[in-house]
Amino acid sequence: MFRHTQLETVKAWLIHPDYAGLPLHSRIQRAIRQLILDGALAAGKPLPATRGLAASLSVSRDTVENAYGQLHAEGFVIRRVGSGSFVAPINDLLPVAPRTRPPSRETDAIRAGLSARGAAMVVHGGTHSGGPVRLFQQGLPETRNFPIRIWERLERQVLKEHGTAALVMTDPQGARPLRQAIADYVNLERGARATADRVLILTSSQQAMALTANLLLDPGERIFVEDPGYHGARQAFAAAGAVPVPVPLDREGLIVRQMFDRADKARVVSLTPSHQFPTGATLSxxxxxxxxxxxxxxxxxxxxxxYDSEFHYAGRPTACVQGLDPHDRTIYIGTFTKSLFPGLRIGYLILPPDLVAPFTIARTQQDGHPASIAQLVLARFIQGGHFGAHIRLMRNIYAERMRILARLIEKDLAGLVEARVPSGGLQMPCLLTCDLAEARVVNAAARAGLGLTGLTALHATARPQPGFLMGFAAFTPTELESGVHILARVLHDLKTAAHPD
Structure with missing residues (x-):
């Protein structure tokens, strides 16, 4: 049972005006989480029974049960059937990793007419090529189900209310209504600690990474990155003159102990903790x-x-790192490219207070300010509950498409491809289980109209098992079935060519 002071702490969260926008179970969950982080609840300590705590707080037992369930999902508590809930052991990680030499930076010849920075920007290609969508292209949301009529109605409302004022330059930090809507959303759904004043509206997560790299990293300075990881992040840092230092992963995400006591002494790390790209691991x-x-x-x-934490198909997503960080050392990147549609071109940063002004000034040197009308429409779309409703609908659709793709692979590609079914996201990692080269498969699939993404290019150091990512979110069950049949033909043709006998 809680001591009196601990119970009073939880009650304070329930009545504090700053948390009035959160559901009751979220306030209880966050209060207990903070008690654990502060050391007020030690590892192994039992939590009160749900019925008893509910009575003490004058809330329903289901409310307390939901709070405990989220704490369990995030790893803060252990639940034992018949025994109750206990504070999980949370031990400091020790810097025991051996010293390793950082990989040398690739030195390519500077292309004719380009500066060294210009060459660094183009040597590895762009983050996407545009053009028509290919079956299995990763990272794409379904846009055919988007509520375009609602969007049109909200746009008319914005233009009617604001008139020509919606056509002029806007606040370079972003429209206040959208910044407030984003802060409210990430606080509720991602466990963040955000206010409208800490949100900076940008065009994309790629712009966010480029801006962050240029403001926080000097040329030649090192930054820890996930290996494997998102190639666009590595490109943004390399283009700013920084040196990405790969850190390996395991099932619990980035092996952070390998960052400690390193000879390179990087002071910045970039990662995708909620749904690691491309492995799908969640950082413990x-x-x-x-x-x-x-x-x-x-x-x-x-x-x-x-980048895509809205789409989690097994249990509830864990709280973001930013919400756990009391020191304001975390820069949070979000985007609507995957949750809504790529053509929207709206992303955002949640910044520590001291970084808001310099980041806002720097963004004006890139594109001045974000587009005003789209911001105002998106703010109404979120505040009116349409965003949440769309996410819930698409989460169910994507989960079903993921299951369908896994079944199709097991049925039609047995002995050739093994699916690694993820817990969330828009794409499925797949491993080649036959003796075919990854590059040959990806290239042959491209000639057949398929957009597979090879795994090898996402690794900086280790040689992975050959395979590829298969996007499933943007394609109907019929399209997925057609694509798997095409891929089966491609693989069988390649095997026949390799072994004509």
Whole structure:
């Protein structure tokens, strides 16, 4: 049972005006989480029975049950059938990784007429090529189900209310209504600690990474990145003159102990903790807390790319690192490219207070200010509940498409491809289980109209098992079935050519 002071702490969260926008179960969950983080609830300590705590707080037992369930999902508590709920052991990670030499930076010849920075920007190609969508192209949301009529109605409302004022330059930090809507959303759904004043509206997560790299990293300075990881992040950092230092992963995400006591002494790390790209791993709570401690002691920064956390199909997503960080060393990147549609071109940063002004000034040197009408429409779309409703609908659709693709692979590609079914996201990692080269498969599939993304290019150092990513979110069951049949023909043709006998 809680001591009196601990119970009073939880009650204070329930009545505090700053948390009035959160559901009751979220306030209880966050209050208990903070008690654990502060050390007021030690590892192994039992939590009160749900019925007893509900009576003490004058809430329903289901409310307390939901709070405990989220704490369990995030790794803060352990639940034992018949015994109750207990505070999980959260141990500091020790800097025991052996010293390793950082990989040398690739030195390509500067292309004719380009500066060294210009060459660094183009040597590895762009983050996307545009053109028509290909079956299985990763990272694409379904747009045919978007409520375009609602969007049109909201746009008419904006133009009627604002008139020609909606056509002029807007606040370079972003429209206040949208910044407030984003802050409210990430606080409720992602466990963040955001206010409208800390939100900076941008065009995309790629712009966010480029801006962050240029403002926080000097040329030649090192930054820790996930290996494997999103190639667009590595490109943004390399283009700014920084040196990406790959850190390997396991099932719990980034192996953070390998960052500690390194000879390179990087002070910035970039990662996708909620749904790692491309493996789908979720960074464990212990490692999140270790990262936060590292950044505070090092005077460093955590760049948290939360690119598709809305689409989680097994349980509830874990709280973001930014919401756990009491030291304000985390820079949170979000985008509507995957949750709504790519053509919207709206992303955002949630910044520590001291970085808001310099980041806003720097963004004016890139594109002045974000588009005003789209911001105002999106703000109404979120505030009116349409965004939440759309996410819930698409989450169900994507989960079903993921299951269909997994079944099709098991049925039609047995002995050739093994699916690694993810817990969330818009794409499925697949491994080649036959003796075919990854590049040959990806290239042959492209000639057949398929958009597979090879896994090898996403690794900086280790040689992975050959395979590829298969996007499933943007394609109907019929399209997925057609694409798998095409891929089966491609693989069988390649095997026949390799073994004509």
């Amino acid at each position: 709570l212990e490692r999140r807390l270790a990262l936060i401690d590292w950044a505070a002691r090092r005077g460093g920064w955590i760049i948290e790319d939360d």
